[in-house]
Amino acid sequence: MTKTHSNKPISLIHNYKTKSGKPITLGTGTGTKWQWLKKGRPDDEQDTLHQDLVDQLILALENGYNHIDTAEVYTTHSEVAAAVKQSGIPREDLWITTKYNPGFRTFVARSKTPTEFIDNALKELETDYVDLFLIHSPFFGEVISHGQTIESAWKELIAAKKAGKVREIGVSNFAVAHIEKAIKSSESKEYWPKVNQIEFHPYLQNQSKNIIDFSKENDILIEAYGPLTPLFRIKKDGVEIDDHPLKPLLAKLSEKYGKTDSQILLRYTLQKGILPITTSSKVERIKQSLDIYDFAISNEDFDEIETIGNSYPFRGFFDEEFKDFD
Numbered sequence: 001m002t003k004t005h006s007n008k009p010i011s012l013i014h015n016y017k018t019k020s021g022k023p024i025t026l027g028t029g030t031g032t033k034w035q036w037l038k039k040g041r042p043d044d045e046q047d048t049l050h051q052d053l054v055d056q057l058i059l060a061l062e063n064g065y066n067h068i069d070t071a072e073v074y075t076t077h078s079e080v081a082a083a084v085k086q087s088g089i090p091r092e093d094l095w096i097t098t099k100y101n102p103g104f105r106t107f108v109a110r111s112k113t114p115t116e117f118i119d120n121a122l123k124e125l126e127t128d129y130v131d132l133f134l135i136h137s138p139f140f141g142e143v144i145s146h147g148q149t150i151e152s153a154w155k156e157l158i159a160a161k162k163a164g165k166v167r168e169i170g171v172s173n174f175a176v177a178h179i180e181k182a183i184k185s186s187e188s189k190e191y192w193p194k195v196n197q198i199e200f201h202p203y204l205q206n207q208s209k210n211i212i213d214f215s216k217e218n219d220i221l222i223e224a225y226g227p228l229t230p231l232f233r234i235k236k237d238g239v240e241i242d243d244h245p246l247k248p249l250l251a252k253l254s255e256k257y258g259k260t261d262s263q264i265l266l267r268y269t270l271q272k273g274i275l276p277i278t279t280s281s282k283v284e285r286i287k288q289s290l291d292i293y294d295f296a297i298s299n300e301d302f303d304e305i306e307t308i309g310n311s312y313p314f315r316g317f318f319d320e321e322f323k324d325f326d
């Protein structure tokens with residue numbers, strides 16, 4: 001039987017390096033809870049820094065992360081800029097990803113074009129380049145996206161790369177049909193998406209199989225957001241549940257490998273050849289998440305995670321939008 005995984009992290013991840021040539025680590029995220037926390041603040045505090053996030057990012061940088069994930073919609077560029085400055089780490093030793101938001105459901109995109117977005121983002125991030133510039137989702141709409149389409153937006157990402165504003169370009173939440181549109185809008189493979197950031201965890205393998213296979217065939221790195229979803233975000237009939245099928249196996253594997261359940265999930269993701277984007281406010285978890293290179297999940301255990309994971313399909317983000325795609 002051909003295995004789609006290996007005990008060694010797949011080399012594609014190692015092709016992605018900071019400007020100074022350091023391999024990128026797992027990403028530390030500034031979305032999800034941070035975007036809601038920032039937006040939930042009183043109007044007169046909207047422009048002030050969210051110090052908890054700055055402190056958390058500094059903690060992550062001090063503990064070995066060199067990869068920060070942000071986006072227009074998170075409104076966290078200024079916290080990233082402050083953390084980078086305060087950490088004292090040279091910019092070229094870091095990998096910063098940001099994302100152009102084409103609008104979401106009824107939420108109208110702030111920037112009218114990707115070019116307008118990246119020019120603002122560079123100012124807010126206080127840098128003259130970002131390492132990775134993504135289109136946040138393929139779910140464009142005539143009104144919410146100011147008339148932009150995947151094709152027109154992708155051409156602007158290519159222009160940003162040609163202008164040296166960004167080192168790499170990619171997409172997020174794209175299914176195969178969406179990536180094909182970006183590819184068709186590229187003059188050569190040099191300008192195809194280099195990364196697709198998607199939700200990924202053991203409960204989302206079947207739904208992700210086509211896009212993962214397509215990405216591997218076309219040298220597109222998959223990044224996983226929500227890799228720890230099984231630990232705290234699983235719902236049944238809309239209600240959060242604690243008792244889900246993988247729980248006993250994660251407990252057994254934690255004991256066997258002497259690692260936490262989150263380390264097992266992150267290591268599983270790496271062995272799948274996928275780079276996790278995760279986040280934590282707790283220093284112990286920040287450290288643990290990077291401490292996953294000194295063990296390997298056996299093929300047998302890996303297969304068991306997949307078999308049990310497949311028994312409970314669950315998508316935590318963009319569930320409405322993905323009803324029509326795989």
Ligand SMILES: NC(=O)C1=CN([C@@H]2O[C@H](COP(=O)(O)OP(=O)(O)OC[C@H]3O[C@@H](n4cnc5c(N)ncnc54)[C@H](OP(=O)(O)O)[C@@H]3O)[C@@H](O)[C@H]2O)C=CC1
Pocket residue numbers: 028029030031032033069070136172173197198224225226227228229231232260261262277278279280281282285317
């Ligand atoms: N492109 C896209 O559309 C999306 C991108 N993202 C990006 O990915 C990043 C990470 O996404 P996210 O879904 O938050 O990632 P994770 O699945 O890694 O979840 C992180 C959360 O898990 C909690 N956590 C960590 N360890 C444990 C544990 N052992 N047990 C229970 N809870 C734990 C953390 O809380 P605590 O602080 O208490 O440790 C934190 O709130 C985002 O910040 C964003 O940058 C996210 C969603 C969509």
Ligand SMILES: O=C1Nc2ccccc2C1=O
Pocket residue numbers: 030031032035071317318
């Ligand atoms: O970080 C994120 N949290 C989200 C929740 C819903 C849709 C997109 C996102 C993000 O990118």
